[in-house]
Amino acid sequence: MGYKVVGWSGVSAVKAVRQNYSGSIELSRLMDVFRRMTNDCIRTGLVNNVSSLGKLSSLSYNKLSNYDSPSYYKLCAISRAAGILAARKKSVRRGFPVREPYSVRPQLISCYGFKIRNGLLEIPVARGIRFGIQLTKHTLGAISQPGVEVRSFTLTPHSLSICISREVAPIECVSTIGVDRNLRNLTVGNDQETRQYDLSESVRIARVAVDIVGSFRRNDNRIRQVVSSKHGGRRARRTMHILHNVTKRVVSVAVQQRTAIVLENIEGIRSLYRKGNGQGSRYRARMNGWSFGEAQRQIEYKARWVGLPIIRLSRRETRGSSVTCPRCGERLQSDKRLRRKLWCNNCRMVMDRDVVAAVNLSRRGRLRFDRSQPTTKAQGPPREAMVSEREPERATLIRTVDGGKIDSQRA
Ligand SMILES: [Zn+2]
Numbered sequence: 001m002g003y004k005v006v007g008w009s010g011v012s013a014v015k016a017v018r019q020n021y022s023g024s025i026e027l028s029r030l031m032d033v034f035r036r037m038t039n040d041c042i043r044t045g046l047v048n049n050v051s052s053l054g055k056l057s058s059l060s061y062n063k064l065s066n067y068d069s070p071s072y073y074k075l076c077a078i079s080r081a082a083g084i085l086a087a088r089k090k091s092v093r094r095g096f097p098v099r100e101p102y103s104v105r106p107q108l109i110s111c112y113g114f115k116i117r118n119g120l121l122e123i124p125v126a127r128g129i130r131f132g133i134q135l136t137k138h139t140l141g142a143i144s145q146p147g148v149e150v151r152s153f154t155l156t157p158h159s160l161s162i163c164i165s166r167e168v169a170p171i172e173c174v175s176t177i178g179v180d181r182n183l184r185n186l187t188v189g190n191d192q193e194t195r196q197y198d199l200s201e202s203v204r205i206a207r208v209a210v211d212i213v214g215s216f217r218r219n220d221n222r223i224r225q226v227v228s229s230k231h232g233g234r235r236a237r238r239t240m241h242i243l244h245n246v247t248k249r250v251v252s253v254a255v256q257q258r259t260a261i262v263l264e265n266i267e268g269i270r271s272l273y274r275k276g277n278g279q280g281s282r283y284r285a286r287m288n289g290w291s292f293g294e295a296q297r298q299i300e301y302k303a304r305w306v307g308l309p310i311i312r313l314s315r316r317e318t319r320g321s322s323v324t325c326p327r328c329g330e331r332l333q334s335d336k337r338l339r340r341k342l343w344c345n346n347c348r349m350v351m352d353r354d355v356v357a358a359v360n361l362s363r364r365g366r367l368r369f370d371r372s373q374p375t376t377k378a379q380g381p382p383r384e385a386m387v388s389e390r391e392p393e394r395a396t397l398i399r400t401v402d403g404g405k406i407d408s409q410r411a
Contacts, residue, residue, distance in 0.1 A: 321360040
């Protein structure tokens with residue numbers, strides 16, 4: 001017996017593979033032309049108050065005739081401009097302040113005219129002339145997977161990103177797991193089992209970067225900027241690496257156990273740690289340095305790629321998920337002596353804050369199934385899948401007792 005997920009068609013999954021490459025003068029010129037064409041189209045769109053692709057094409061295609069560029073790129077520049085204008089329109093509608101959009105960075109995006117041959121991405125640079133970019137082993141591996149189709153490529157001065165898609169059959173899930181993102185860990189699970197993935201290493205990396213930049217004493221803003229951007233980049237790369245390992249495992253365990261992943265709504269998380277909220281600046285820096293959205297983004301695209309359903313809870317469904325008792329629904333009490341533990345007065349039980357959140361999120365996600373399919377009953381994941389699960393050695397895994405306790409006492 002399985003669940004069907006409403007609102008998720010699961011026909012085509014999309015993802016991107018990125019690699020570095022060494023550029024050429026010819027490509028730099030093309031990227032600059034592309035950037036200027038895009039800006040031209042944006043201006044045309046703004047002047048005529050148009051953002052749809054069709055209207056923008058008819059208004060601006062002829063204007064692009066002065067540009068020395070293969071016509072493929074003209075079409076893609078219009079499409080890119082239409083995308084930027086549509087995003088701007090959306091922001092205006094939502095009442096966000098907008099600036100006049102302008103694309104500053106040289107880049108080239110195209111879904112036409114390229115070929116992949118002999119390990120090279122061949123892209124047209126002028127009439128009858130192609131430029132070949134050597135693809136890395138990683139890129140070639142990703143694009144040659146069965147069923148994978150190459151959709152488009154994006155070039156910036158040093159990096160190449162290839163967008164690939166494939167048709168996936170949605171996985172029929174037997175249960176749900178909630179994902180709770182915290183500063184020092186990612187807690188994933190439901191009332192059967194909870195796993196905690198340690199992320200404290202990334203907190204340490206962040207602190208080291210902050211300390212190095214903070215120890216800079218010379219009164220020279222220019223050099224300070226160079227130093228901080230160097231360490232910022234290094235920090236971002238190392239943090240991303242840790243996060244990628246963890247999210248990959250979260251998704252692969254979920255696929256094995258056939259559990260849909262429930263994500264909380266994190267809108268407004270930044271406003272929790274703003275100046276004037278009575279928090280210290282170091283605390284705020286630590287909390288805001290955190291990639292709350294990034295963990296979700298990675299889990300989501302990795303899950304979609306394999307056909308695993310994702311449930312995004314609304315703001316209302318997320319509310320109170322970390323302070324409500326998963327057993328009785330009572331509001332949990334916190335105590336300074338208990339640190340990250342919570343106390344339920346009703347059940348006379350101490351619970352782990354992170355586990356509580358993950359369990360609640362999984363429950364709330366499961367409610368959607370139950371509402372849409374009243375005859376389907378929740379089933380636990382197969383037990384042997386958990387036992388035989390082999391964990392890579394990189395991150396620590398804690399099989400929490402609390403999760404099991406909650407379950408056994410509920411029935
Ligand atoms: Zn309770």
